[in-house]
Amino acid sequence: MRATDVKDVTVRVPGSCGELLQGWHAGGPFLVTCPIARYTTVRASVTLSGFVGLGEKSRRALQLYLRGADIEKLPFGMRLTSELPRGKGMASSSADIAAVLAAASHALGQPLAPEAILRLAVQVEPTDAVFMPGIVCLNQVTGRVQRTYRSLSYPQLTIFDTGGTVDTAACHAEAMGQEAHPWEPLLAALAQGERRLAEAATQSARWNQAILPKDAFEALLQEARACGALGLVAAHSGTVIGVIWPSQLAHDAIAYRSAKLAQQFPELECLGISLMRSGGIEIL
DSSP states (O other): OOGGGOOOEEEEEEEEEEEEEEEEETTEEEEEEEEEEEEEEEEEETTOOSEETOOHHHHHHHHHHHHHTTOSOOSSEEEEEESOOTTSSSOHHHHHHHHHHHHHHHHTTOOOOHHHHHHHHTTTSOOOOTTSSBEEEEOTTTOOEEEEESSOOOOEEEEEEOSSOOOHHHHHHHHTTOOOOOOHHHHHHTTSOHHHHHHHHHHHHHHHTTTSOOTTHHHHHHHHHHTTOOEEEEOTTSSEEEEEOOTTSOHHHHHHHHHHHHHHOTTSEEEEEEEBOOBOOEEO
């Protein structure tokens, strides 16, 4: 391919605030995505040289793609920037991989479908499929999508970091074969309005305390509910917790109550307010 045939493209993929649900069900691991309006952005252009900002995992995924497409060398450079901190359970690696693969394939004029990106991504690591449209329930190890939610409530979340970092792949390995819980009612509850969604996410996060405990979880839940929150969503293999707010609450009211919670829990770092959203790949 000649450089003149290359398209200059910019792609962004959302990160996450943990997972709405995650555990062991029907003989295998699963998670339900929780995409948010914070992004990894990748630009591919002949005006760029090298691969700036790409981490080890996104480079490995890119090599898998190039090998499968029988492409020896890309005729353009790439630059990756991200709003997502590493090792926190905010799908930074999954967003990076998806954005790199989407940008490279679009620049070559042969865009990969999200399903193809998922098949490549799971060869690198257990994958949070924030790049799949809607909200998806999937086996994060094999990449098999089990169900898709197209019209859920998308509440605002205040994100708190409990500190430190977590090796996501190692955490997934430790959780393999964990105790099975009654997941079907929670999977159904996600589509039954924001209050039921929050209840399901809170229960999943509670069950996960036995695997990756967050010391402030119960106290934060109590105080958040006292402030009018619906519940909590957690990174099951990370360090963040999201406070789920009702949709009728104005942003200013959420900001005020979030600041109050931050004062009550000085050991937690408030990472701000973000809107939960549908997953997907956006071409800018």
